[in-house]
Amino acid sequence: MDVDALLLARIQFGFTISFHILFPAITIGLASYLAVLEACWLKTQNTVYRDLYQFWIRIFAVNFGMGVVSGLVMAYQFGTNWSYFSDFAGGVTGPLLAYEVLTAFFLEAGFLGVMLFGWSRVGPGLHFLSTIMVALGTLISATWILASNSWMHTPAGYEIINGRVVPVDWLAVIFNPSFPYRLAHMGVAAFLATALMVGASASWHLLRNNDNQAIRKMLSMAMWMILVVAPLQAVIGDFHGLNTLKHQPAKIAAIEGHWENGPSEEGVPLTLFGWPDMEQEKNHFAVEVPHLGSLILTHSWTGQFAGLKEFAKNDRPNALVVFWTFRIMVGLGILMIALALWAFAARMRGRLYQSRALWRYSLYMGSSGLVAILAGWFTTEIGRQPWIVYNVMRTADAVTPHGALEVGITLALFVVVYFVLFGAGTLYILALIRKGPVLNAMEAPPEGGPGEHNTPSRPMSAAPDADESRAQVSMNRG
Numbered sequence: 033m034d035v036d037a038l039l040l041a042r043i044q045f046g047f048t049i050s051f052h053i054l055f056p057a058i059t060i061g062l063a064s065y066l067a068v069l070e071a072c073w074l075k076t077q078n079t080v081y082r083d084l085y086q087f088w089i090r091i092f093a094v095n096f097g098m099g100v101v102s103g104l105v106m107a108y109q110f111g112t113n114w115s116y117f118s119d120f121a122g123g124v125t126g127p128l129l130a131y132e133v134l135t136a137f138f139l140e141a142g143f144l145g146v147m148l149f150g151w152s153r154v155g156p157g158l159h160f161l162s163t164i165m166v167a168l169g170t171l172i173s174a175t176w177i178l179a180s181n182s183w184m185h186t187p188a189g190y191e192i193i194n195g196r197v198v199p200v201d202w203l204a205v206i207f208n209p210s211f212p213y214r215l216a217h218m219g220v221a222a223f224l225a226t227a228l229m230v231g232a233s234a235s236w237h238l239l240r241n242n243d244n245q246a247i248r249k250m251l252s253m254a255m256w257m258i259l260v261v262a263p264l265q266a267v268i269g270d271f272h273g274l275n276t277l278k279h280q281p282a283k284i285a286a287i288e289g290h291w292e293n294g295p296s297e298e299g300v301p302l303t304l305f306g307w308p309d310m311e312q313e314k315n316h317f318a319v320e321v322p323h324l325g326s327l328i329l330t331h332s333w334t335g336q337f338a339g340l341k342e343f344a345k346n347d348r349p350n351a352l353v354v355f356w357t358f359r360i361m362v363g364l365g366i367l368m369i370a371l372a373l374w375a376f377a378a379r380m381r382g383r384l385y386q387s388r389a390l391w392r393y394s395l396y397m398g399s400s401g402l403v404a405i406l407a408g409w410f411t412t413e414i415g416r417q418p419w420i421v422y423n424v425m426r427t428a429d430a431v432t433p434h435g436a437l438e439v440g441i442t443l444a445l446f447v448v449v450y451f452v453l454f455g456a457g458t459l460y461i462l463a464l465i466r467k468g469p470v471l472n473a474m475e476a477p478p479e480g481g482p483g484e485h486n487t488p489s490r491p492m493s494a495a496p497d498a499d500e501s502r503a504q505v506s507m508n509r510g
Contacts, residue, residue, distance in 0.1 A: 040439040041113045041431050044446060046413070048105050051450055053409055054402050055099030060174060060219070061226025062092040063167035066147075068253075070163050074156060079472055080245045086151075087246070087469035088230075091461055093148055098457045105446075113439070117420055117430035121197045124190060124205055128180040136173035140166050171219065178218055182211040184421050185412075186279045192424075209279055213272040214412075220265045221408065224368065225401025227257035231371075232398025233465045235391035246469040248385055251394075255375035255384070262368040269365070270328070277329055277337055280422060283415035285340045286351040287358045288325055289315050292339040299326035299334040305359070308351035313341060346418065354415045361407040364400045371397050 066085055073081035107129070110118045118125070146154060146162040154162075189204025190197050199205050231254030237247045277284045285291075289303045291313055302324035306315035326335040340348050371393060378384045420427040 037434055037436040037439050038428055038431055040436055040443055041434070042427065044439060044443040045109055045113065046410075047443070048102070048109065048446060048450070050406055050409070051454055052099070052102040052106055053405060055095055055102055056170070056174070057218075057222040057225050057402070057405055058095050058229065059092065059099050060170040060222035061224075061229075062088060062095065063163075063170045064223065065226060065230065065253075066092060067160075067163045067167045070160050074160060080249050083246050083469050083471050084249060087464075089148065091464050094457060094461055094464070096144070098454055102450075102454070113432050113434070114420075114430050115432040117425065119196070120425055120430070121184075121421055123197050124183055124187075124199050125180050127199075128176055128183075128206070132173050132176035136169045136176065139172065140169035143169070174218060174222070175215060178215045179206045179208075179211055182214045183208050185214075185416055186210040187421055187424055197421075197424075210272075210275055213268070213275045216268050217265070217272050217408075218405075220261050220268060221401070221405050223257065224261045224265055225405060227254045227261065228368065228371075228394075228397055228401040229399075230254040231258065231394045232396075235394040235398075236465070237468050238385070238391050239388065239395065242468055243385070244469075244471060246471055250469075251391075252379075252384065255372065255379070255394075258368060259372040259376055262365065262372050266365060266369070269362075273329065280416065281338045282340065282343045282347060283349055283354070284329065285338055285343070286349045286354045286415055287411065288329070289318070289351060289355045290325065290337070290339045291315070292341045293336045296336065297334055299323040299332075300329070300336055301325050302328065303355075306355070308355050310348070310351060349415045349417045354411050357407045357410040357414070361404045361411065364404040364407070367397060368400065368404075 066088060069081045069085040069088070072078065073085060110125075143162040143165040146159060147166050150159050150162065183205055186209040187197075188208040189199060189201035189206075191200050192198070230250055234247050234251035234254060237243075238251065273284070286308075288300070289306055289308045290300060293300065299322070301320035301322045303315060304319045304321060306318035306320075308315050323333050326332060329335070329337055340351060374390055374393065375384060378387045378390050384390070416422055418426050418428065420430040
């Protein structure tokens with residue numbers, strides 16, 4: 033297979049999985065958020081929690097559907113574009129993906145209908161159980177997917193027999209060295225991204241003077257969640273980095289833009305900014321902090337770790353890409369912590385619901401969790417190159433030998449279809465958010481009847497039509 037076709041195949045997989053990773057992340061966060069809302073409603077009987085549940089369940093349903101659709105494409109690509117990988121490592125990855133279907137997907141499918149449409153049709157206990165089961169299913173799904181992906185980064189519990197991977201210890205396969213760190217990092221990222229989205233939604237309404245108890249509760253719960261999980265994510269990230277240094281040192285060297293060690297007493301500086309040059313093997317325009325790289329990665333003032341020059345050129349990941357994607361992720365994480373601290377200070381001063389500057393900042397940060405997830409994912413996956421199974425199978429040996437024209441045409445089709453399909457879904461979700469939660473919606477008389485507008489009990493019927501949207505905008509402006 034020529035180099036251009038290989039690059040296009042990697043771009044195609046990266047493009048499709050970039051869409052897929054976002055929807056499940058929000059699904060994981062929203063499912064748990066809905067479980068908390070329903071628990072609060074059952075405990076306090078405060079209708080605000082019930083109204084928020086009815087508002088976010090519609091957004092969850094649309095997002096869940098897009099996540100399922102985007103996930104189907106991934107399974108097919110393993111057979112069409114990466115058939116040699118499937119043949120070589122399918123003995124491990126195949127069962128892990130099958131376990132996800134048999135456990136998580138069946139669990140979600142069994143209770144999703146009750147969760148979406150059973151509020152007034154089943155008892156409160158059964159409905160709450162359904163919400164918990166769906167939330168649990170999303171977490172189980174993430175567990176199996178990350179077990180498979182983590183094995184590709186830190187393979188364990190296998191032997192190669194007749195040119196194929198054969199699992200010999202399933203516990204070692206599943207609980208491979210990087211799995212706990214990746215699971216914790218991704219799970220917290222999903223909660224953080226969802227909290228930022230919820231907080232941004234509340235801030236959008238407050239900035240437009242749509243102030244009620246449900247909106248305030250959204251903002252309050254989101255800011256508490258960010259205050260807890262944003263610093264926690266930084267701690268998890270530190271442990272994950274140390275694990276990566278142990279098992280994928282070339283990736284860490286590329287992330288740090290670290291080419292070679294100097295005298296032992298100098299330690300390793302932290303390169304804040306710069307332009308890694310893969311050809312000249314150095315950083316241009318580097319801004320460095322002496323010893324800080326050693327302190328972060330070795331927890332000592334003069335500790336050293338391998339530089340990129342210690343690895344063969346064809347074993348090095350693209351330092352320029354992972355250097356900057358990592359800094360985008362970390363930079364956004366710092367801004368998230370700043371938002372959490374600002375909101376906490378405003379809450380202590382009694383100004384959480386009066387600070388328009390805070391609301392505006394929260395609104396701007398609404399998508400930062402998703403951007404950080406993508407940046408982290410690019411760092412992880414591009415940093416693994418040139419290996420598809422680290423130190424076992426190269427990416428170039430895993431791809432199906434298609435021509436560049438074939439892969440290019442399918443990539444172009446994916447781009448068009450994805451932006452039309454998921455763009456429409458995203459716009460619909462934004463329309464639902466703009467509508468906002470309806471207070472005491474469950475106590476309102478049912479719509480319908482002769483000559484009256486009838487709203488079916490379907491998530492896709494929840495967004496206002498064009499005339500209603502224009503009327504609402506006019507009202508808000510007035």
